[in-house]
Amino acid sequence: MDSTPHLDGKVAIVTGATGGIGAVIARTLAAAGAAVTVVGRRAEAGEAVAKDLPRAMSLAADLTDHGTHHRIVDATMERFGRLDILVNNAATYANGPAIQGTEEAFDRIVALNYKAAFFLTQAALPGLIASGAGRVVNVSTIGTIKTYWGAAIYNSSKAALDNLTRTWALEHGSDGVRVNAVNPGIVVDGPMSAPAQAALDIERDVLPTIPANRLATAADVAAVVTFLAGPAADYLNGVIVPLDGGLTA
Numbered sequence: 540m541d542s543t544p545h546l547d548g549k550v551a552i553v554t555g556a557t558g559g560i561g562a563v564i565a566r567t568l569a570a571a572g573a574a575v576t577v578v579g580r581r582a583e584a585g586e587a588v589a590k591d592l593p594r595a596m597s598l599a600a601d602l603t604d605h606g607t608h609h610r611i612v613d614a615t616m617e618r619f620g621r622l623d624i625l626v627n628n629a630a631t632y633a634n635g636p637a638i639q640g641t642e643e644a645f646d647r648i649v650a651l652n653y654k655a656a657f658f659l660t661q662a663a664l665p666g667l668i669a670s671g672a673g674r675v676v677n678v679s680t681i682g683t684i685k686t687y688w689g690a691a692i693y694n695s696s697k698a699a700l701d702n703l704t705r706t707w708a709l710e711h712g713s714d715g716v717r718v719n720a721v722n723p724g725i726v727v728d729g730p731m732s733a734p735a736q737a738a739l740d741i742e743r744d745v746l747p748t749i750p751a752n753r754l755a756t757a758a759d760v761a762a763v764v765t766f767l768a769g770p771a772a773d774y775l776n777g778v779i780v781p782l783d784g785g786l787t788a
Contacts, residue, residue, distance in 0.1 A: 546769060547572035550619040552611060552663065554602060554655075555629030557584035559730045560678065560757040564626055567761035568768065569593060573624065576615045578602070594619075602629050602655035603647075608662040615666075622666030624768045627656040627700070628678040630693075634734040637691035645692050652696035657703060660718075664711065673716040674768045677704050678760065680731075681724040681783045689738065693731075697722075701779050708777030717776045721763045724783040727754040751784030 551568050555561035557579030565575045565588055574594035577585045585597035596618050600607045615622055630652045633644040660675055667673025682694035683701050700720065707718040725732040725745065732754075739745055746752055763782055766772055781787050 549573040549623040550621050551624035552576045552615055553626040553628060554578045557581045557588060560726060560760050561628040562588045563757035564628060564761045564764050567765045571765050574619050578611055603650040608659045612662045612666060622663060623670045624674045625663045626676045626764055630731055632693050632731050634689050636689060640692050648692045649696050653699045656700055667716050668714045671715050675718040676764045676767045677720040679720045679722040681722050681781055683722060684781055685787050705777045712776050719767045719775055719778045721760060721780045721782050723755045723760050724786055725754045726757055728757045749784040749786050755782055
């Protein structure tokens with residue numbers, strides 16, 4: 540089987556794509572042939588990512604604003620004429636024990652990590668169904684499988700996203716839409732991993748627990764996302780992919 544992602548003619552929306560993991564995902568999808576809508580809060584950063592891609596546009600958006608979801612989809616359809624791939628990557632984080640969690644942090648994290656993904660996917664589904672081979676890839680976390688200290692709100696928001704992954708897969712598999720998630724561990728060049736890297740002695744505390752003996756990279760995440768977005772992953776649906784170098788083996 541040829542597992543090369545053939546995305547020529549496909550159109551993708553990537554959230555949280557103005558930097559970090561999302562920008563690498565956008566570039567990797569573009570390298571595989573897809574046109575990309577780069578979505579994020581920072582307009583200038585998004586434009587910088589988009590201008591280096593063959594077929595791309597940048598949209599500055601606050602995904603916690605409910606009115607923005609249809610705007611993103613409509614702008615993508617108007618520019619490129621179709622929608623095939625949605626990557627829900629945007630996320631935020633708060634570090635600290637659950638007993639110290641605040642309502643402000645809870646609402647902020649759930650609003651972006653889960654609620655925004657829910658309603659953007661809802662807005663995108665008509666276009667993804669019309670594609671005939673729509674793909675949704677949710678970027679989650681290994682913390683939904685093997686929890687760790689100091690990330691109760693973040694991990695539980697991503698656990699909700701994992702459940703949503705399976706629910707969309709069940710409800711829309713017969714429409715030709717495939718919905719999967721990639722759940723990375725600490726990503727050495729990922730912004731969500733900065734608190735963990737600051738709090739831990741990576742060499743002493745983390746690497747001995749990872750059979751691959753290294754942290755994930757944004758390129759690792761992007762490679763799995765791009766595979767799941769492609770035709771070789773057509774029979775994968777509702778799958779949660781632990782991208783952890785064997786940590787949870």
